[in-house]
Amino acid sequence: MLDKSFFTENSSCFNFTEAVVSVWFLGDIQPPSMCHVLISPKSLPYICVLLLVVILAVAIGLGAQYNCIGKFRCRSSFKCIQKSARCNGVFNCKEGEDEYGCVRLSGKKAVLQVFTSGSWRTVCSDDWKAEYGNTTCKHLGFSSYVSSGYLPVAAVEKQFKRHFVSLSHWLSADQVTSLHNATNLREECTSGNVIILKCLVCGTRASYGPRIVGGNASSPQQWPWQVSLQFHGLHLCGGSVITPRWIITAAHCVYDLYLPSSWSVQVGFVTRQDTQVHPYSVEKIIYHRNYKPKTMGNDIALMKLAAPLALNGHIEPICLPNFGEQFPEGKMCWISGWGATAEGGETSETMNYAGVPLISNTICNHRDVYGGIITPSMLCAGFLKGGVDTCQGDSGGPLACEDMSIWKLVGTTSFGVGCAEENKPGVYSRTTSFLDWIHEQMEVNLKSGY
Incomplete structure (x- = not known):
């Protein structure tokens, strides 16, 4: 340089x-x-x-x-490799990142895809065995497995039925070569079906018939994935439970406070004075290596808990969206947290929530709104007239959207100008832009045993 x-x-x-x-x-x-x-x-x-x-x-x-135009770039070194060398069972990158993130769930139905022979391919039900599901979930970084099922090829989104593959003899998640050796390329699925997969029961809550400004007080079990991230016992940011061991939050919450022993996580409560809630210790903090404090780019982080959460209705994980899943402009989603209820005010003693519509990046980048600073990995939500928004203390918390009675983490609270101001809606890290990163961190930690 x-x-x-x-x-x-x-x-x-x-x-x-x-x-x-x-x-x-x-x-x-x-x-x-x-x-x-x-x-x-x-x-x-x-x-x-x-x-x-x-x-x-x-x-x-x-x-x-x-x-690395047309190739795979190793993040751990200045090295480019052919796409065909990715997920082939050989560690070509210094830290082996070319052999992680070789599995993904795509589209609204969570269709299973694997990366092999240089491209993503949808897995046919041909030769599939139920026991393969557990191995697949481990490749996604989950220690749990719920079920696998079949879906007609005709019901799959167009972009996920261009290439197919079948799997066989795929029983060991510890051997990276198992995926490469188990794949058989296919032009079409003989069975006419593809595999859908579920690794975790998530996105459910008790039935109910607005950093939150203009919001309402939450009820117990209403937002069971919402957590309070506390630094030396003081609420600093929000976060979302995505598995019993993993919390997702904003990188700017932990960037300068990168010491797990100083943090604790509280979850399963509404009022902060609830003395029955005990804190969970943090084992590890991982923020995105390309986080940019000045532009708030890649504002996302993960916390791994020292012990798993006890899921009980008051504490439940929210689902991650699938690769390629779309959430339309105008869809009403929900924000929650203990943030200030007025700009410059104190954090709230009670968890509040509010409904906010999704805003397209085109509108959010208008010169009268954010003037071009919103990137594709960011997402805006709120009312251009103002009045409802996240605020100080809500950073890292969820932007949750319901889809067919399942709640999904569409965004993570990142930044805004003021609180609930006109033409300054909240800006969130778009979860679908970071799915590869999230699953890779979970997979690396699961296989490493820490």
Whole structure:
């Protein structure tokens, strides 16, 4: 990386030449002997330009390699590998990330797909055995398994029925090669059916006939996945239960407070004075390695609990959405938390909740709203007229949407301008943009045994 000080108006071509000579010395190539300056002063500007062109060309070349166009980029090193080398049972990346995230659930029905031979393929029911379900869930990072079933190919979304594969002899989740060796490529499913999978009972709650401003007080068991993240015993952020051991929250909540022993998690209560609730210790904190504090990009994090939660109706996980699942503009979803009920106010003693409609990124990026800072991995929800919003203390909490009586975590509270202001709706990290990352972290930790 070049320091921009090289190009200030006070710098000279000599500075530039020194930099190049320094680079020569760093390698094994010795620079030519320069006892006397044999270059005419008039030619110095041209040499400077030439050196600049060479350095920029090298930088562009390295950049193209790092972008890995058409290839898989190893996050742990400056290395690109062919897509066909991903999920083939060989660890090509330094930290082995090319052999994780090889399984996903797609579309509204949670159709099983695996990555093999360089592309994602939908799993046919041909040769499928029920015992394969447990292995598959472990590849998704779940320690549990509920059931697998069949779905007609005609009922699958178009984008998930272009390529097919069947699995056989897939019984060991501990051997990475098992997936690669178990796949048989197919042009179509002989059975006419594909596999749907369920790894965890989630997204359910008791039946009920608005950081929350303009909201209502919650009832027990209404939002059983909502947690309070407490730093040295003080409520700091919200979060969502996604498995008995994993909490999802915002990276900005933990970025500068990265010490698990300082945190505790409380869940299963509505009023903060409830003395019957005991805190759960945090074993590990993982925030997205590409989190950008200035732009709030990739504002997502995971907490692993030291012991699993006891699911009991008051405490239940919310479902993650599936890959490619869409939630339409205008759909009413729900926010909850103990955040302030007015901008600049104290956090609430009682959990509040509110309904907010989803807003398209096109509208949210309008110059009168957020003026182009909303990225595809972000999601807006709220009323442009203001009045209902998340606020301080709600960060990391859920944006939950109901779909066919199942609640799904569509977003995680990230940021906003003020609280409930006109043309400044809440901004959330879009869960579907981070499914690969979430499942990879869970899978790595499950296989590593920590």
